[in-house]
Amino acid sequence: MAMFTTGILVLTSPLNTLPLRIAPVLSSAAQLVERTLYVHLHPGLILGGGNQPRPVFIPPVVDLSTIISRLYSNAADVCGHLDVRVLLTNVRAQSATSSGTTIPNGPFPRPQSLSHSPDVILTDFPLQNPGQSNQVMQCLQSYTGHCYVCSPGLPSVLLHPQLMMLQETEDALKEPEEEAEPLETYSDVVVGGTFDRLHGAHKTLLNISCLLANRRFLIGVCEKAMLKKKVLKELVEPYSVRVQRLQEFLQEIKPSLQVEIVPLDDPYGVSVVDPLLQCIVVSEETRKGGEAVNKKRIENGLPALVLHEIQLLKDAHHTETEEEKISSSSLRSRLLGTLLTPPKDTSHLAPLPYVIGLTGGSGSGKSSIARRLEALGAVRVDCDKLGHEVYQPDTAAHHRVLKEFGSDLLNEDKTINRRALGRKVFGNKERLKALTDIVWPEIALLVKNIISQAREEGKQVCVLDAAVLLEAGWTDMTHEVWVTIIPEEEAVVRITERDGVTTEDALRRLQSQWSNSQQVERANVVLSTLWEPEVTQKQVLKAWKLLQERITQRTKGDVSS
Numbered sequence: 001m002a003m004f005t006t007g008i009l010v011l012t013s014p015l016n017t018l019p020l021r022i023a024p025v026l027s028s029a030a031q032l033v034e035r036t037l038y039v040h041l042h043p044g045l046i047l048g049g050g051n052q053p054r055p056v057f058i059p060p061v062v063d064l065s066t067i068i069s070r071l072y073s074n075a076a077d078v079c080g081h082l083d084v085r086v087l088l089t090n091v092r093a094q095s096a097t098s099s100g101t102t103i104p105n106g107p108f109p110r111p112q113s114l115s116h117s118p119d120v121i122l123t124d125f126p127l128q129n130p131g132q133s134n135q136v137m138q139c140l141q142s143y144t145g146h147c148y149v150c151s152p153g154l155p156s157v158l159l160h161p162q163l164m165m166l167q168e169t170e171d172a173l174k175e176p177e178e179e180a181e182p183l184e185t186y187s188d189v190v191v192g193g194t195f196d197r198l199h200g201a202h203k204t205l206l207n208i209s210c211l212l213a214n215r216r217f218l219i220g221v222c223e224k225a226m227l228k229k230k231v232l233k234e235l236v237e238p239y240s241v242r243v244q245r246l247q248e249f250l251q252e253i254k255p256s257l258q259v260e261i262v263p264l265d266d267p268y269g270v271s272v273v274d275p276l277l278q279c280i281v282v283s284e285e286t287r288k289g290g291e292a293v294n295k296k297r298i299e300n301g302l303p304a305l306v307l308h309e310i311q312l313l314k315d316a317h318h319t320e321t322e323e324e325k326i327s328s329s330s331l332r333s334r335l336l337g338t339l340l341t342p343p344k345d346t347s348h349l350a351p352l353p354y355v356i357g358l359t360g361g362s363g364s365g366k367s368s369i370a371r372r373l374e375a376l377g378a379v380r381v382d383c384d385k386l387g388h389e390v391y392q393p394d395t396a397a398h399h400r401v402l403k404e405f406g407s408d409l410l411n412e413d414k415t416i417n418r419r420a421l422g423r424k425v426f427g428n429k430e431r432l433k434a435l436t437d438i439v440w441p442e443i444a445l446l447v448k449n450i451i452s453q454a455r456e457e458g459k460q461v462c463v464l465d466a467a468v469l470l471e472a473g474w475t476d477m478t479h480e481v482w483v484t485i486i487p488e489e490e491a492v493v494r495i496t497e498r499d500g501v502t503t504e505d506a507l508r509r510l511q512s513q514w515s516n517s518q519q520v521e522r523a524n525v526v527l528s529t530l531w532e533p534e535v536t537q538k539q540v541l542k543a544w545k546l547l548q549e550r551i552t553q554r555t556k557g558d559v560s561s
């Protein structure tokens with residue numbers, strides 16, 4: 001059970017033993033800290049050795065970048081819930097300052113204030129003997145207080161007092177430590193990316209870029225035009241949110257850097273015109289993009305950038321359908337079926353049956369999801385079908401539709417030719433509105449009757465399977481809105497194959513409905529039928545399980561109030 005919200009972990013193990021210690025140290029830290037774990041690197045720091053150690057600048061070396069990757073990769077494996085941030089305030093190339101001039105490193109700056117105030121200090125420093133513990137903790141508090149703004153008397157915890165670890169360190173120290181290989185650094189460094197839901201791989205890229213940059217760090221962040229091909233693009237966080245997260249992260253990681261964040265509308269952005277840039281940081285996947293940037297720079301008469309490649313982090317928790325690397329697409333797909341935004345106030349509705357308004361573009365698989373929910377116990381209300389019922393001959397709607405759209409719509413058996421009616425209204429906003437003004441109130445009455453009947457029968461959940469629930473303003477009838485999405489190209493293929501209509505007709509129909517993004521904005525839960533049926537089923541089971549928990553919580557609340 002975690003006892004603290006935010007911790008600072010001061011890592012003191014020498015660079016040659018640190019890699020082995022990271023995973024156990026992070027696991028121990030994760031048992032104490034529940035939200036943010038700042039990591040301060042000071043390899044070889046001696047605590048409690050007589051002299052009070054002071055923070056000093058340490059040079060960027062190749063091993064340090066390996067440690068950073070290892071830290072984020074192990075953090076993703078052993079403490080995925082923690083927001084880990086490796087602080088580089090104390091890492092500086094000998095000759096570099098924030099202005100880029102070449103003077104030797106000055107004194108260590110004033111203590112840095114952190115956005116989350118720490119409530120515990122942790123260290124991997126091994127005790128020489130158990131009696132030394134108080135002295136080491138005092139030393140740790142004083143050292144950390146010189147680096148970061150901390151409240152006085154913060155508790156400190158020694159994570160590895162075990163003799164076993166001490167032995168291991170001593171053994172390692174007996175081996176001659178190799179001279180650390182310096183890392184080539186640059187005044188101006190650039191990276192590009194979407195940076196959706198900042199994860200360990202992003203943080204590695206950003207931290208290593210900060211390690212490489214002495215003066216300025218330029219980041220191109222993908223705007224809408226660059227997101228078209230992304231999986232579940234509708235769930236990508238808004239540009240402003242992504243930028244704000246980056247700014248907050250980088251401000252803490254290396255406050256001395258000049259950080260510039262610019263929108264990226266094409267794969268190159270300013271990287272091909274900025275003469276001051278020296279290095280671009282890429283991954284195995286984006287190396288080709290980096291090479292393309294250099295080609296353009298040379299065409300533009302600018303020097304090529306050094307390509308610094310970092311390794312992609314593996315995602316130990318990835319499922320069969322997800323990518324092996326840590327990726328934002330996997331994070332987005334894990335959101336499917338979960339509650340993205342809490343339900344609005346629905347005190348005007350009877351608490352049960354709990355009504356889910358399930359909507360989504362034509363061909364998005366909404367009805368197949370509704371049937372899966374029905375199999376789990378929900379009452380399914382098929383609004384398309386109810387819509388067809390209101391056209392029955394000798395009903396008010398039948399007469400009004402013929403009056404409005406012409407009697408040429410009549411089949412021989414006096415029923416309305418819906419396909420022909422569809423051709424008249426889909427793609428023509430005014431005509432469609434004329435139709436829905438007639439039929440929506442009628443369909444809504446039928447829906448309300450079914451919900452009342454479900455209530456009388458003691459049913460817990462009703463699912464309104466309604467293609468244009470949001471457009472019709474029917475959210476007032478529902479406790480939650482669930483939206484199914486698939487890319488438009490896929491929807492067109494499904495519609496043409498299923499309904500035997502042309503691509504143009506399919507597109508016209510889709511354009512008569514709200515876009516995926518507009519629907520997702522109003523969704524409490526999002527689902528997608530883009531993958532195999534088993535994947536859809538897993539999402540539905542997850543959504544159903546979480547829904548049951550919400551309903552139980554609500555009913556408990558109602559009973560106790």
Ligand SMILES: CC(=O)SCCNC(=O)CCNC(=O)[C@H](O)C(C)(C)COP(=O)(O)OP(=O)(O)OC[C@H]1O[C@@H](n2cnc3c(N)ncnc32)[C@H](O)[C@@H]1OP(=O)(O)O
Pocket residue numbers: 361362363364366383384387388418419421422425432435436439440443465466467468469472474509512513
């Ligand atoms: C609020 C609601 O969602 S009620 C349910 C939707 N019904 C309506 O809005 C009533 C108006 N629409 C209609 O009466 C019929 O769709 C007609 C007459 C236009 C066409 O009838 P049909 O050719 O039998 O087609 P059908 O009713 O199966 O609809 C075809 C597709 O258009 C969608 N659609 C239906 N109405 C609308 C509408 N008003 N706007 C946009 N798309 C619509 C349907 O959801 C369906 O797509 P999907 O099954 O992939 O989700």
